Amino acid sequence: xxxxxxxxxxxxxxxxxxxxxxxxxxxxxxxxxxxxxxxxxxxxxxxxxxxxxxxxxxxxxxxxxxxxxxxxxxxxxxxxxxxxxxxxxxxxxxxxxxxxxxxxxxxxxxxxxxxxxxxxxxxxxxxxxxxxxxxxxxxxxxxxxxxxxxxxxxxxxxxxxxxxxxxxxxxxxxxxxxxxxxxxxxxxxxxxxxxxxxxxxxxxxxxxxxxxxxxxxxxxxxxxxxxxxxxxxxxxxxxxxxxxxxxxxxxxxxxxxxxxxxxxxxxxxxxxxxxxxxxxxxxxxxxxxxxxxxxxxxxxxxxxxxxxxxxxxxxxxxxxxxxxxxxxxxxxxxxxxxxxxxxxxxxxxxxxxxxxxxxxxxxxxxxxxxxxxxxxxxxxxxxxxxxxxxxxxxxxxxxxxxxxxxxxxxxxxxxxxxxxxxxxxxxxxxxxxxxxxxxxxxxxxxxxxxxxxxxxxxxxxxxxxxxxxxxxxxxxxxxxxxxxxxxxxxxxxxxxxxxxxxxxxxxxxxxxxxxxxxxxxxxxxxxxxxxxxx
Numbered sequence: 001x002x003x004x005x006x007x008x009x010x011x012x013x014x015x016x017x018x019x020x021x022x023x024x025x026x027x028x029x030x031x032x033x034x035x036x037x038x039x040x041x042x043x044x045x046x047x048x049x050x051x052x053x054x055x056x057x058x059x060x061x062x063x064x065x066x067x068x069x070x071x072x073x074x075x076x077x078x079x080x081x082x083x084x085x086x087x088x089x090x091x092x093x094x095x096x097x098x099x100x101x102x103x104x105x106x107x108x109x110x111x112x113x114x115x116x117x118x119x120x121x122x123x124x125x126x127x128x129x130x131x132x133x134x135x136x137x138x139x140x141x142x143x144x145x146x147x148x149x150x151x152x153x154x155x156x157x158x159x160x161x162x163x164x165x166x167x168x169x170x171x172x173x174x175x176x177x178x179x180x181x182x183x184x185x186x187x188x189x190x191x192x193x194x195x196x197x198x199x200x201x202x203x204x205x206x207x208x209x210x211x212x213x214x215x216x217x218x219x220x221x222x223x224x225x226x227x228x229x230x231x232x233x234x235x236x237x238x239x240x241x242x243x244x245x246x247x248x249x250x251x252x253x254x255x256x257x258x259x260x261x262x263x264x265x266x267x268x269x270x271x272x273x274x275x276x277x278x279x280x281x282x283x284x285x286x287x288x289x290x291x292x293x294x295x296x297x298x299x300x301x302x303x304x305x306x307x308x309x310x311x312x313x314x315x316x317x318x319x320x321x322x323x324x325x326x327x328x329x330x331x332x333x334x335x336x337x338x339x340x341x342x343x344x345x346x347x348x349x350x351x352x353x354x355x356x357x358x359x360x361x362x363x364x365x366x367x368x369x370x371x372x373x374x375x376x377x378x379x380x381x382x383x384x385x386x387x388x389x390x391x392x393x394x395x396x397x398x399x400x401x402x403x404x405x406x407x408x409x410x411x412x413x414x415x416x417x418x419x420x421x422x423x424x425x426x427x428x429x430x431x432x433x434x435x436x437x438x439x440x441x442x443x444x445x446x447x448x449x450x451x452x453x454x455x456x457x458x459x460x461x462x463x464x465x466x467x468x469x470x471x472x473x474x475x476x477x478x479x480x481x482x483x484x485x486x487x488x489x490x491x492x493x494x495x496x497x498x499x500x501x502x503x504x505x506x507x508x509x510x511x512x513x514x515x516x517x518x519x520x521x522x523x524x525x526x527x528x529x530x531x532x533x534x
Contacts, residue, residue, distance in 0.1 A: 061074070076092065076094050076346075079092045079348065080092045083348065083350075086350075086351065087335060087351050087367060088335075088367050088374045088375075089333065089335045089337060089349070089351055090335075090337065090348070090349060090350050090351045091337075091348065091349050092346070092347075092348050093346060093347045093348070093349070094346050095344055095345030095346050098345055098346065098347055109168060109196075109197055109199060110168060110169060110170050110171045110194050110195070110196060110197065111167055111168040111169070111194055111195075111197045112132070112133050112134045112139075112167050112168075112175060112177075112192045112194055112197075113128060113129040113131075113132020113133050113134045113135065113195070113197045114126075114127070114128050114129065114132075114134045114139060114167070115127045115128075115129070116145070116163060116167075117441065118158065118159075118160065118163070119438070119441060121154065121155050121156070121157060121158070122144050122145075122146075122154045122155070123144065123145040123153060123154070123158065123163055124142070124143070124144055124145075124441075124445075125139055125140065125141055125142065125143040125144075125145065126141060126507065127141050128140070128141065129197060129198070132195065132197055133192050133193055133194065133195045134190075134192055137190050137191075137192055138190065139177075139179065139190060139192075140181070141448070141507070141508075142181070142182060142445055142448050143179045143180070143181055143188075144179065144180040144181075145177050145178070145179060146178050146179065146180050146187055147176075147177070147178035147187075148166045148167070148175065148176070148177055148178075149166075149175060149176050151166075153166065168194070169194050170194065171194055171195055171196055172193065172194065172195075173193070173194050174191055174192065174193050174194070175191075175192055175194065176189060176190070176191045176192075177189070177190050177192060182445075182448070182449070198223070199221070199223075200218075200223075200227060201217060201218050201219045201220065201221040201223060201224040201227055201253075202215060202216065202217060202218070202224070202227040202228060202231055203216040203217070203218045203511050203515065204216045204511040204512050204514070204515040205231035205234070205235060206512050206515075206516065207235060207238050207239075207240065208516065208519070210239060211239060211240065211241040211242055212240070212241075212242045212243070212244070212529075212532070213235040213238075213240040213242065213243045213244070213296075214243070214244045214246065214515070214519070215228065215231050215232075215235075215243065215244075215245050215246065216246045216511075216515055217245065217246065217247050217250055217261075217310075218249075218250060219250060219251070219252070219253045220250070220252055220253030220254050220255075220257035220258050220261075220308075220309035220310070220313075221253050221254065221257060222254060222257070224253070224254075224257040224260075224261065225256075225257055225260035225261060228260075228261050228264065229264065229292070232264060232292055232293050233292070236292065236293075240296060241296065241297060242296065242297040242298075242299075242532045243293065243296045243297070243298050243299070244298075244299045244300075244301060244525065244528050244529075244532070245298065245299070245300050245301070245313075246300075246301040246525075247300065247301065247302055247306050247310040247313065247314065248301050248302060248303040248305065248306055248327060248524070249303065249305045249306070250305070250306055250307070250309075250310040251305060251306075251307045251308065251310070251331075251333075252307045252308025252309040252310055252311075252333060253308070253309045254309060255273070255308075255309055255312060255336070255355075257309060258273075258308075258309035258310070258312040258313045259272050259273065259285050259312065261313055262287065262312070262313050262316040262317065263287045263288055263290065263291050264291045264292060264293045264294075265291055265293050265294060265296070265298060265317060265322050265323065266287035266291060266294070266316065266317075266320055266322055267287060267289075267291070267294055268286075268287055268288060268289040269286050269287065270286065270287045270316075270320050270358075270399075271284055271285070271286055271287075271316075271319075271320075271358040272285045272286060272287055272312070272316040272358070273285050273312045273315065273316060273355055273356065273357065273358070274355075274356050274358075275336050275353040275354065275355055275356070276353055276354060276356065277336070277351075277352050277353030277354060279352065280336075280352050280353040297323075297532055298317065298322060298323030298324070299323055299324050299325075299326055299528040299531055299532055300313070300314050300317055300318075300323055300324070300325050300326070301326055301327050301524055301525065301528060302314050302325060302326075302327045302328065302329075302330045302410060302412060303327050303328045303330070303524070304328050304329060304330065304331060305331060306327075306330040306331060306410075307330065307331035307332070307333040308331075308333040308334070308355075308363075310330065311330050311331070311332070311333065311334065311355070311363045311409065311410050312355055312357075312363070314330065314410045315357035315358070315361065315363060315410050316357065316358060318357070318398065318404060318410060318413065319357045319358035319359040319361075319396075319398050319399065319404065320358060320398070320399050321398050321399050321400040321402065324413050324414060324528075324531050324532075325410060325412045325413045325414070326412055326413070326414045326416060326524055326527055326528040326531060327412050327414075327415070327416055327524045328412065328415065328416065328417070328524075329409050329410065329411050329412065329415075330409045330410040331365075331409060332363065332364060332365030332408035332409035333363065333364065334354050334355040334356075334362055334363025334364030334365075334408065335351045335353075335354060335355070335364050336351065336352055336353040336354065336355060337349035337350060337351055337352070338350055338351075338352045357396075357410075358399070359396035359397055359398055359404060360396055361394075361396050361404065361405075361406045362406065362408065363408060363409065363410070364408055365407065365408025365409055366407070366408060392407075393405040393406050393407040394406035394407065414527060414528075414531055416523055416524045416527045418523050418524070419523070422491060423491065423492065423495060424484070424487075424488040424491050424492050426482070426484045426488040426492055427492045427495060427496060429482070430477070430482070430496070435476075435477065435480060435482070436473075436496060436499045436500060436503065437503055439473050439476050439477075439500070440499070440500050440503030440504050440507065441503070441507060443469070443472070443500075443504060444503075444504050444507035444508055445507075448508070451508050454508075456509075457505045457508070457509035457510065457512065457513030458513070460504070460505055460508060460509065460513075461501055461505055461513060461517065464500070464501050464504060464505075465497075465501070469497065469500055469501075470493055470496065470497050470500070473496065473500060474489060494521065495521055498517060498518065498520060498521045499518075501517050502514045502515075502517040502518045505517060
């Protein structure tokens with residue numbers, strides 16, 4: 001068998017399996033018996049149709065291969081190899097990964113309701129989810145989980161995935177955790193009954209001024225439309241006239257969720273998105289009359305990791321001239337996947353159509369030339385490439401006749417290149433090693449009881465600004481082996497202090513303070529503010 005045959009063998013096998021699925025045949029029920037009876041096989045000369053030929057390869061591997069093979073593993077790898085040849089987003093999900101992949105989009109999971117972090121090889125409770133079983137039974141932020149049931153989990157090199165498997169489980173089941181709490185000598189034991197735990201897709205929403213609202217969407221899940229609608233209602237009650245919707249880093253999710261959120265801003269019958277594929281006729285998705293933010297002045301923040309549903313939303317706002325898009329060009333993921341589930345709990349997500357914005361732009365960027373570099377080439381976008389694209393990209397027209405560019409992704413109306421030239425390398429080295437985050441956790445943990453006197457995150461932040469926080473951090477860095485010079489300390493002070501304040505406020509309070517603080521140093525956000533002021 002030559003090398004070329006070895007390379008393509010998994011793909012051939014996968015094609016065989018997939019054809020068998022579509023024809024309604026079950027795995028390994030010997031579909032080759034009729035071929036054998038009809039003498040289609042001759043010693044070295046196979047003379048049957050292509051589909052039967054592909055199926056018989058699997059038969060030969062099963063019966064003639066020199067070693068025993070893992071049947072299920074071979075099938076999984078073969079299907080994965082096949083789908084990878086189609087496009088970057090058609091995927092196979094084995095049974096063991098199905099639930100984990102779906103949870104963020106379903107909006108809930110079964111567990112004990114804590115946010116945790118592994119610090120110094122110990123599971124630390126960062127926060128308990130309000131109304132969840134852990135909060136109800138008395139777990140607190142700062143608690144260290146030493147044992148789960150009868151297994152020691154501290155100091156054994158436990159991973160995040162292992163923690164999740166231990167703490168998650170079906171609703172109604174129980175798990176015993178042994179806790180080390182600050183200033184209490186003996187371990188505390190809690191028996192927690194697992195329950196449904198909500199996974200919120202709106203990270204934060206708040207008023208940043210008397211008229212300006214801000215909403216950060218982490219993903220487009222099943223619960224996102226309701227969460228977003230409720231956030232709009234509360235911001236409207238506070239007098240919101242302008243709104244910034246932030247979908248940076250949002251890799252997408254459900255198309256229906258993106259359509260519902262765009263509907264909040266668009267007037268009845270305005271086109272939001274349409275889909276079309278070889279076997280899928282064109283289907284338009286239009287706005288209804290039920291939007292509650294049709295008159296709010298709007299800016300949408302995007303970046304290179306805004307994808308799929310984020311691009312549907314941003315494209316609808318842009319093409320209908322409903323708001324201004326600010327930031328960097330989006331990812332360019334515009335393929336529609338249809339789920340196909342199998343009895344063993346596995347599934348494939350097969351691309352069946354493409355997303356198009358109202359002006360006709362296909363959101364999907366080209367992946368045909370080099371599918372292997374589909375994700376990594378985002379790191380090589382630069383101004384010169386952008387200028388070439390402006391000249392060569394197909395042009396489309398918005399509702400009011402503005403020109404927008406095709407070639408995949410959403411190009412912002414106002415592009416913002418983040419300028420890092422004045423930030424010393426010292427800062428980026430700290431980020432690489434999570435030094436800022438680690439110090440912020442340690443600082444929060446050491447002062448947790450002291451910080452209970454602050455009733456709001458703003459009171460805590462005011463204290464942090466006037467404290468010796470930055471000098472304490474520099475001393476910590478020097479003990480860790482960092483030796484910044486005086487110039488670097490001065491240049492990096494504002495951005496480091498911003499990160500420290502944000503992390504500490506999040507550790508003690510919530511995400512509202514975290515985002516409010518981080519936005520102070522956010523160039524894309526600040527540009528959006530200027531645009532809205534015009």
